[in-house]
Amino acid sequence: MSKTEQTVEIPHLGGSTIGCTFAKPYDPALPTLVLINSYTTSADLYRAQFEDPALTSAANLLALEPYGHGRTRAGYQHFTYWDSAIANLQVLEALGIREAHVLGTSQGGWIAVRMALLAPDVVRGVLLLGTSMDFESPRSQELGCWDGIAFNTPVIDLLAAPVGEDWVVPDEFVDGVFGTAMGGLSEEDRAFWLAAYRTNYSGDAGRHRLRVSTVNLRDRDGLHGRLDEVRCPVRWLHGTADQVYSVANAEEEIRMFTASPDARLEIVEGGQHFLSASNPAEVDAAALDFLREPGH
Template identity: 65%
Template sequence: MSATEAIQIPHLGGSNIGYRFGRPYDPSLPTLVMVNSFTTSVELYRPQFADEQLSTTANLLAIEPYGHGQTRAAYAQFTYWDTAVAALQVLDALGIPDAFVLGTSQGGWIAARMAMLAPGTVKGIIPLGTSMDFESQRSRELGCWNGVEFCTPAIDALAQPVGDDWVIPTELVDATLAEGMGDDVPDDERAFWHRTHQQNYAGDAGRERLRISSINLRDRDGLHGRLDAVRCPVLWMHGTADRVYSVANAEEEIGLFTGSAKAELRVVEGGQHFLSATHPEVVNAATVEFIDRWK
């Protein structure tokens, strides 16, 4: 697996986008873009990079959203639409003509945005443990979390400038890990994410990126009225133990992809919210099958 690099694109006044290839790019293979979940980085996809069958099926290319990992922009404000545009510009800058897109949680709705913006580029999307709604009363009635309650205390706490020695509090990291991976996060995995988050969210610039990322999660726009613009096939995988978004919500929303070549929901028994991390064998095998079918 290669190291994380940054590539320059023009969006948002000029941006450096963090990305990582699993192996050197092979133009004879299809490409799978992987977009990580809230506050994580390309390291979320270590289980995918380590999978031999997936790695020989497609070029694995993890791209970090605005506010995450090594991605930086000249403009301080950004939305999920900006990340969708940026990811497409990364493909163009790397000379990759088309790709499948897998996204975990927020990565799922970024994948959908990419498919809407560039139907000729995105060959299929694989949303994992996600939602296509805003933080609505409808979604809460279907068993999804209250993202406003989860995000607002952190947004308020991060409102004031901090010194150079500031790092993200571990309790914020632990709250995200609990929602994403459940209560039984191994000690070494927890320690890994404590270190990684504190490297990525340090100083006042790190505080600001974390705050805007949290605002994006809480205040995002819903996609229900736009989903008929997704033309490519969709494989949505959702875990029964997902604390954030419910299977019932996924069951409703998969039916909104009315323009898709084929839209399928696959329920994963015991799967957590960060499904690519907690159930990689299931996700990887289904992804190989999906790419082989639609490449």
């Protein structure tokens, strides 16, 4: 794997440094597929995609880490998902990439849709994995989605007080995230992610980034009133073993993209919430198909 890790400076939020990872050196002759990671993970969520020669030969894979995640830092201490969408668009502009498809897992999905709403001339299509377009609503729970308020509030409360510079995110937090999102990890993968989280979330600044990221997840705004303005193709993959958001919710929400010329839901049997990691073969095949569709 010849991935290229870099950061890009943009003006948003008082000046920001955005963590960017290319699967291989950028080729302007190929389409670009932006990859946006899920809650508290990093560009490493897409390790399997970066190692797929068919996918990396067909497109520039560019993982962009949202505010509060990975190597991304901002001049201002508070941020929302709209800010991450704006930042991603400013990164594409800084890199000279005039258009792209955008793939997002969970929170990455709603950042991708925000990008499509903000810059319809830039975003050619969105590929959604294990996501929801709602806020953490009673409707969402009635359709079998998790109780995001109950899950996130104890974390927000736990992270309220300043900590010393020797603080690192507790192992139990990482285990909780991946238990919910993947049904658990192998020992090798657990060791990898524990090391990554300890790097990304350490000291008081790391505590604060983690807390604001959790507040965003719990208190975000929904997109139902805006989905009829998404005018690009939408492909949504959802796993039957997703413990966070339900297939029933995805079936209802895909129909809300009424202005999209091609909005489709594909069910992945046995797929987990972090679908690109649990079912990379299905995700990579869908991404290739999506990129090659006429008009995409």
